[in-house]
Amino acid sequence: MAHFAKLGVGNIVEQVIVVSNDIATTEQAGVDFINQLYNTRDVWKQTSYNNNIRKNYAGIGYQYDQQRDAFIEPKPFNSWILNEDTCQWQSPVARPTTILENNQYYSWNESIVNWEVKDRI
Secondary structure, eight states: OEEEEEEOGGGBEEEEEEEOTTTOSSHHHHHHHHHHHHTOOOEEEEEOTTOOSSSSOOOTTOEEETTTTEEEOOOSSTTOEEETTTTEEEOSSOOOOOOOOTTEEEEEETTTTEEEEEEOO
């Protein structure tokens, strides 16, 4: 199955739909089918769960970056940096790898720009 993301204002993903591979033999064939089906001229970009096109699978709220030809999720924190190779956000401090006790986890704290240990409720 082929997946297509509908782009809205600012190239923000508004919808993701599935089209049969028999119909979407190319990206343009899939786009033409969708626009004919809905009687629109919307902008659609193909996306992939396997990340073999456009870096990341498009989700609602993601932005399509035309220069990078990639879908990028919303930035989770101001301090995080975009990895140009993967087009995924990374914390400026690596997440600790220390194994925590039961019911504890690492959580990003933007006010201290670091990871902290939290207790699960």
